[in-house]
Every structure is written in C-alpha cells, then in structure tokens.
Amino acid sequence: MKALLSRKSGGPESLELSEVSDPHPGRGEIRIAVRACAINFPDVLIIEDKYQLSPKRPFSPGSEISGVVESLGEETVGFAVGQRVMALITCGGLAEFAVAQVAQCTAIPESLPFDEAAAFQVTYGTSYHALVDRAALKSGETLLVLGASGGVGLASIEIGISLGARVVAAVSSAEKAEIAARAGASQVLVYPASPDNPKALSACFKEACPGGANVIYDPVGGAYAEPALRSIAWEGRYLVVGFAAGISAPPLNLALLKGCSIVGVFWGAWAQRFPEKQIKNNQALLALYARGSIKPLVSERFSLERGGAAIRQLADRKAVGKLVVVI
DSSP: OEEEEBOSSOOGGGOEEEEOOOOOOOTTEEEEEEEEEEOOHHHHHHTTTOSSOOOOSSBOOOOEEEEEEEEEOTTOOSOOTTOEEEEEOSSOOSBSEEEEEGGGEEEOOTTSOHHHHHTTHHHHHHHHIIIIIISOOOTTOEEEESSTTBHHHHHHHHHHHHTTOEEEEEESSHHHHHHHHHTTOSEEEEOOSSOOOHHHHHHHHHHHSTTOEEEEEESOOGGGHHHHHTTEEEEEEEEEOOOTTOOOOOOTHHHHHHTOEEEEOOHHHHHHHOHHHHHHHHHHHHHHHHHTSOOOOEEEEEOGGGHHHHHHHHHTTOOOBEEEEEO
16 A cells, blocks of 8 residues: 655655555454545654654554545454544554554544545544533633634634634634634634734733633643733633644743633543543534534645645644645
8 A cells, every 4th residue: 555654753854655565453443445634733743753652663644534444353343344434543544544443433424525524533522622521611601712723723613602602713814814703703813923922912812802711722822822821711711732832831820810720631642541432522523513513624635645745734834724635
C-alpha cells in the first residue's frame, strides 16, 4: 500500500510517500480501507517529536480516519466487512489501509460523507466533552470561544448553540469572523493577531460578554489566555483545550478573585480511558448531525501525495475549519 511516512524528525516537508506492507488486524481489531483522513494539530507535533506520544519510525501521521471495513482480526465482533466506519488511531491514517481497535470505531450512516466523517470525531468529540462533560454548559449561559474559526472552535459554536448558550466567537481576522458568524455565533469579535495590549484585549472580551463569560473555550493559549481569563464570570469555567499560540501562564490569583475553575481538556486520553463514554458521546453527536444542528466544515481537500502540505497549512495557522486528505 501507499503511505506518507515520517522516517526522521522534522516538519511536513520531511514526509515521504512510500510503498509499504499492508497492516494486519490483530485480536479485537479491524483493517480499514481509508477513504479520508483529517489533519489535526497533534499531526504537526508528532512528526517533530513534540507530542506526548512518540511512535517508532517509520510511521504515518494521521489519527482521525473514515473508510470501509476491509477485514477483521480474530475474535472481532460488532462490525462486518464492507461496513462504513470512522475511527481514531494513534497514527497511521495517511495511508491506504489502517488498523483500529474496535473500541475506537463507530459505524456511520450513508448520509455522512467520508470527508465529513473524517473531520467529525476530534473536533466534535473534543468540544462535546469539553462543554458537556467538563464545563456542564447550561442553557442561557454565555460561552466565549477563542480561535472560533478553527475546527474545534466551529464545533464548539454549534454545540454551544444546541445546548442553548449565547455564543461569543473571537477570531483574528474579518474573513474568519464571517465564518464564525455563519456558524451561528450570537456575536463575533476580531482580536489582534499579536495581542501586545492585554488590557485592551481584556476590555474587548468584557464588552462582548456583559457580566463575564460563564464558560471560556480556549484552544489558542499564549498571550490571549490571561486577557480572556480576566473576562470570566464569577464561578466561570475556563477550558484549557490547546496552545496554538503557545503555552500560557496566567496568574493563578485570578482564579481566586473570580472564584472560577481552570479545567483541563485532554479528550484523547479521556476517550482511551473511557471508550464506552466516548461511544455514547459519538451517538449523541450523530443525533445532532441527523437533526442538522452540526455539520463539519471541510474547507480544503488534499491528495495523499499532498498530505504534508495540509499539515504545513495547519502548522502555519492558515486553516479554516478542517483540512482533509482524501485517499
């Protein structure tokens, strides 16, 4: 089979398209003929040895896939050859075939295209877990979303709306503001690409969230974190989702002064620890999709040969919505 391989530590340009042996499913596993693989920020980190996990080389990046069940391992039940599925794997998604554990696979309906299915689990799984399991977002509360035009940002807007929240979307450009507005945000604000005036930025957040944001969804971090935290409501919940702008270090006295909670969201580890809960969340998300409440925005599609270009675009923070490699 063809696979895009990381043979040495480096950026997306270091990936090589190669011919390798087909993987074989073990006990409780299935082999999937991959139709699409979504690109996520861990793909940027894992090929540079900066991620929490370090697979043995050579390996293919790509953890979020969709496709068709091609074969079953021993004692594998619950799926059939030819069935359409989406799956989460540690790596190996940028290839023609991939192996996944049954617990990490979910059957998908015919109404869900492969490219959207590949773009479904990480963004919506992260946002649903963050807003429902970790923040317990309630109807009528105000949700402030940073980086709102990205994959998890757009997913959190849609899920927040479905939960009855007032959603304020924060983005870094007018173009991204239009995308967040189309996703249904009640209000959209454009913050500076380089936040060199934290007080002004905090004032901007506070103006958009009178009385403070009950929940702040932050996949950006960096210099945006402290100004956002200063705008939180009493007993608010600050969700630490990611660090696209760098790891932040807000003064912890703000948590005391605001009576708020700073809550970590490591969805991948949670899904591995509690696969049955993740399956339940997936079913809830598929129901929202069937109702038209959520729909992945696949902004650009790439061939397997151009998978590195997709990772580069995400690394350079130029992506809007989700980038998907179609195989």
